[in-house]
Amino acid sequence: MGLISKALSSVGLQLKSESSVKWADGRAQGGGSEGHVGNAGEVVSARSSLSLSAVWGCANLISGTLSSLPFEVQRRDSDGFTETDPGHPLHAVIHESPNFDQTALDFWDFMNLSIELWGNAYASVQRRDGKIVALYPVHPEAMSVRRLGSGRIEYRWSDGGKSFVRLDRDVFHIRGPGGNALGGMSTLRFGVQAFSSALAADRAAAGMFRNGLRPSALIKFKEWLSAPEREAAEKIVEKYLGAVNSGKPFIAEGGMEYDHLSISPEDAQMLETRQFSVEEICRYFQVPPALIGHAGASTAWPTSVDQQVLMFTKFYLRRRVKRIEQAVRKQLLTPADRAAGVSVRINMDGLMRGDSASRAAFYQIMVQIGAMTINEVRKLEGRRPVAGGDEVRMQMQNIPITETGEG
Numbered sequence: 300m301g302l303i304s305k306a307l308s309s310v311g312l313q314l315k316s317e318s319s320v321k322w323a324d325g326r327a328q329g330g331g332s333e334g335h336v337g338n339a340g341e342v343v344s345a346r347s348s349l350s351l352s353a354v355w356g357c358a359n360l361i362s363g364t365l366s367s368l369p370f371e372v373q374r375r376d377s378d379g380f381t382e383t384d385p386g387h388p389l390h391a392v393i394h395e396s397p398n399f400d401q402t403a404l405d406f407w408d409f410m411n412l413s414i415e416l417w418g419n420a421y422a423s424v425q426r427r428d429g430k431i432v433a434l435y436p437v438h439p440e441a442m443s444v445r446r447l448g449s450g451r452i453e454y455r456w457s458d459g460g461k462s463f464v465r466l467d468r469d470v471f472h473i474r475g476p477g478g479n480a481l482g483g484m485s486t487l488r489f490g491v492q493a494f495s496s497a498l499a500a501d502r503a504a505a506g507m508f509r510n511g512l513r514p515s516a517l518i519k520f521k522e523w524l525s526a527p528e529r530e531a532a533e534k535i536v537e538k539y540l541g542a543v544n545s546g547k548p549f550i551a552e553g554g555m556e557y558d559h560l561s562i563s564p565e566d567a568q569m570l571e572t573r574q575f576s577v578e579e580i581c582r583y584f585q586v587p588p589a590l591i592g593h594a595g596a597s598t599a600w601p602t603s604v605d606q607q608v609l610m611f612t613k614f615y616l617r618r619r620v621k622r623i624e625q626a627v628r629k630q631l632l633t634p635a636d637r638a639a640g641v642s643v644r645i646n647m648d649g650l651m652r653g654d655s656a657s658r659a660a661f662y663q664i665m666v667q668i669g670a671m672t673i674n675e676v677r678k679l680e681g682r683r684p685v686a687g688g689d690e691v692r693m694q695m696q697n698i699p700i701t702e703t704g705e706g
Contacts, residue, residue, distance in 0.1 A: 335491045341498035343491045345416055345440075351497050353577040356591030357584035362411035365619060366404050368645050370394050370627075375640035387641060388430045389631055397422075397434040409436045410473060414619070415584065418475035418483035421454070423465065424631070431631055434471055444472075444481050452480065473626045490583040497576035585615040612647065620645045648679075669693040 334344030341347070348354045372390035375381045384390060397406040410420040417439035425433040441456040452467040475483025487494070581588045587607050627643045662679075665671040674688035 335488060336495070338492055339495040339499035341495040341502070343487060343494045343498070345487060347498060348416070348487060348494050351494065351501065351576075351580065353497070353580040353591060353593070354494065354584075357581060357586040358412055358415045360586055360590060361415055361584065361616070361619065362408050365411045365616065365623070365645070366407035368647060370403065370407065371644050371646055373642050373644050375642070381642070384641065387636075388432070389643075392431055392434060393627065393631075393643065398425075399433070401436075406434065406436060410623075411619075413439050414473060414475045414483070414622075416485070416487055418477070418485040418488075420473040420475075421456075422471040423463070424469050424471050426469075437470075446481060467630075471626070471630055473623055475622075486583055490580070493576065493579040493583060497580060500576055587611055616647075620647065666692060667694045 334342045334347065336342050349358070370393045371383045372385075372387040372393070373381045374384040374387070385394075393403065395403055397403060401409075406422075410422065413420040413436075419439050419442070421437040421439060421442050422434040423437055424431060425435065437456050437458070441458060443455045445453050445455075447453050452472075454463075454465045454467070454470040454472075456463050474480070475485070477484040577593050578588055581591070581593070587610065589607055590611060624643055624645055628637070632641060632643070658680075662671070662676045666673065666676060669691045672689050672691055674684040677684060677688065
């Protein structure tokens with residue numbers, strides 16, 4: 300058990316002795332630095348799970364995609380239109396620089412990865428003159444959460460040898476799946492059996508390669524071995540272990556017989572087991588296997604990359620985006636801000652743009668029906684406006700036949 304876990308354990312015991320308030324059963328489900336042992340016998344922790352390429356690919360795909368999208372503060376005007384409000388104090392924090400050390404991408408990458416693995420993301424809120432000026436991330440494994448008798452939620456953690464105690468107003472908490480106010484459900488904890496099996500399969504495959512893709516053979520002796528003979532036999536076995544010794548002739552002497560056990564390449568590589576493990580991990584993270592480079596049963600997924608991205612965005616990323624947006628709106632905006640029409644948005648327009656041909660067809664239709672102007676299209680493409688480009692235009696070919704020849 301690490302120093303942080305020991306410190307938290309001592310803090311928990313002290314709290315129980317000093318207060319009648321017990322730690323809630325639904326405390327932040329961080330998985331613990333020591334991890335959990337699955338039925339396959341492997342310890343599942345953040346470090347061991349991320350050694351699996353499927354876990355690494357899924358977690359980084361989600362966290363990297365969401366953290367790269369612009370996070371904006373918006374304000375709704377009297378006409379009901381919403382525009383970005385770069386002058387709001389919170390905009391610079393969530394869009395540019397959450398703290399002195401991190402960029403917005405670094406901060407949101409850490410927060411999203413925490414949600415995917417531990418089911419919770421935490422950040423200490425720093426205010427100056429009542430305004431939020433910084434957000435400092437807290438590792439989920441260092442955090443303990445409980446409900447006080449007053450109804451407030453208390454957060455305790457240790458960092459750099461210092462202990463911190465904060466109430467819910469001063470800790471930004473994004474909860475993962477489950478809807479529990481004290482913490483979301485951890486993927487590491489609920490997927491422990493799938494991750495443990497995948498780790499066991501990887502370990503077994505590595506053992507096969509270490510043995511030169513050869514199974515444990517039988518070395519037969521006609522009679523019982525004496526102690527010196529047994530020691531000599533063990534040295535011979537060690538001499539022929541390893542992939543570097545694969546194909547090396549085996550020297551049998553003194554009545555020794557070597558019986559080779561055949562094994563198929565499929566058994567050696569355990570292709571089916573490892574392929575199934577990848578698909579199981581993708582189910583836990585809700586990621587189409589093709590998006591992390593695993594073909595699998597490709598016929599079960601759309602063959603177009605655009606369709607896969609659209610499906611991934613609509614069915615899997617949307618809930619994650621709304622979870623983060625609503626957490627920021629509820630915890631970081633003041634009641635006065637919300638009453639004034641201030642909100643936040645993760646701008647997914649760039650993710651939904653598609654290829655150049657699809658965008659061109661979309662813009663053409665929108666301009667023809669008068670839904671967009673030329674300058675609005677140019678702005679979306681990062682180009683400067685042109686003279687006369689703010690005029691709304693419409694195609695006039697679809698007019699009543701009685702009006703042909705007029706004007």
